[in-house]
Amino acid sequence: xxxxxxxxxxxxxxxxxxxxxxxxxxxxxxxxxxxxxxxxxxxxxxxxxxxxxxxxxxxxxxxxxxxxxxxxxxxxxxxxxxxxxxxxx
Amino acid sequence: xxxxxxxxxxxxxxxxxxxxxxxxxxxxxxxxxxxxxxxxxxxxxxxxxxxxxxxxxxxxxxxxxxxxxxxxxxxxxxxxxxxxxxxxxxxxxxxxxxxxxxxxxxxxxxxxxxxxxxxxxxxxxxxxxxxxxxxxxxxx
Numbered sequence: 001x002x003x004x005x006x007x008x009x010x011x012x013x014x015x016x017x018x019x020x021x022x023x024x025x026x027x028x029x030x031x032x033x034x035x036x037x038x039x040x041x042x043x044x045x046x047x048x049x050x051x052x053x054x055x056x057x058x059x060x061x062x063x064x065x066x067x068x069x070x071x072x073x074x075x076x077x078x079x080x081x082x083x084x085x086x087x088x089x
Numbered sequence: 090x091x092x093x094x095x096x097x098x099x100x101x102x103x104x105x106x107x108x109x110x111x112x113x114x115x116x117x118x119x120x121x122x123x124x125x126x127x128x129x130x131x132x133x134x135x136x137x138x139x140x141x142x143x144x145x146x147x148x149x150x151x152x153x154x155x156x157x158x159x160x161x162x163x164x165x166x167x168x169x170x171x172x173x174x175x176x177x178x179x180x181x182x183x184x185x186x187x188x189x190x191x192x193x194x195x196x197x198x199x200x201x202x203x204x205x206x207x208x209x210x211x212x213x214x215x216x217x218x219x220x221x222x223x224x225x226x227x228x229x
Contacts, residue, residue, distance in 0.1 A: 016139055017209035018220040060227060062207070065142040081139055081207075085226040088136070088143075088167055088208025089120045089179050089199060 007034050011074060013045065014081035018055050032074065038063070039070035045082065058085045090164040091147035093140040093208075098166050098177045109161035112184035114191035118199050120179040122172050126221075132213050136169045136178060139207040143167065146206050154183065154198055158190040165198065167208055178210075200225065 010031045020026050032044045038061040046053040061068050062081040074080065090106050100117065107115050122134050151163035161184040168178055181198045185191040202208075204225035211220050 014139070016207065017137055017211070020137075021220070058222070058228060062139070062142055065145050081142070083139065083207050084209065084220065085222040085228070086203070086205065086207055087210040087221040087223045087226065088138070088206050089203035089223065 008032060009034055009036060009074075009076050011041070011076060011078060011080050013041070014079075016081070017084045017087075019052055019059070019082055019084060022051055022055060023049060036074040037070060038068050038072045038074060041074050041080065042070075042082070055084065056082075059083060090166065091144050091151055092166045093138045093143050094166055094168050095170050096168075098168055098180050100177075100180070103164055103166065103180055103182055106164055107162045107182045107184040109184050111186060112161045113186050114188040115182070115184045116188070116191040116195050117180055117182040118195050119177045120199070122174050122176050122178055124174045126212060126214075129214050131174070132215070133174075134172045134178070135211040135213065135218075136167070136172065137209050137211070138167065138169050140169070143206050143208055147202065150198060150201050150206075154194045158183075158185060158194040160185050160190065160194055163194070163198070165202060167202070167206070169208070 008031050010029050012027050013030050014027045030044050032040050046056055060083045063078050147165040154163050164182040166180045183191050183194045203223045
């Protein structure tokens with residue numbers, strides 16, 4: 001049945017480093033149409049918060065404490081984070 | 090021991106955690122805060138981490154190192170918050186039967202940590218502050 005068409009999910013996205021400073025918040029709710037991939041989530045962040053867009057090209061997505069590929073399916077309840085290129089050490 | 094910590098890193102307990110009767114080599118690398126970077130003078134560094142993920146990745150990396158080089162013990166600790174010049178930001182320690190595997194594993198560990206573990210450094214210099222990227226990090 002086509003009842004799910006047009007449905008969306010909202011997930012909390014953790015932000016770090018330059019992303020966090022730019023927005024002044026360590027997490028944001030992001031709404032994406034289903035089915036959502038990690039790449040769709042990044043695009044939705046850019047659309048919702050255009051000031052973050054210049055910082056997003058190098059960012060990797062983590063789901064439940066692990067890196068995921070751009071085609072990874074995003075679902076409600078996932079622990080999602082946007083990770084800028086790292087600089088530890 | 091794979092930890093993100095806010096308090097200063099103490100080398101005594103860290104070294105003790107590496108000891109093993111089978112180890113002929115105990116090696117601890119420390120990364121410390123430099124007073125300059127890329128030609129400009131640095132006043133202070135500030136580190137931030139995604140602590141749960143960083144600790145998980147460090148533990149996975151430690152397990153991989155242990156298996157690959159047959160290490161006795163591995164430990165990785167990274168500090169977060171504001172750090173002054175000369176303070177220890179990161180310590181990677183290994184113990185092994187012999188020095189060769191200890192040196193190789195330790196270098197591998199710090200290199201991988203700098204490339205992948207979700208930790209970020211903000212440099213405060215004369216004219217402002219900036220989040221940095223390691224040259225080893227991923228690129229899009």
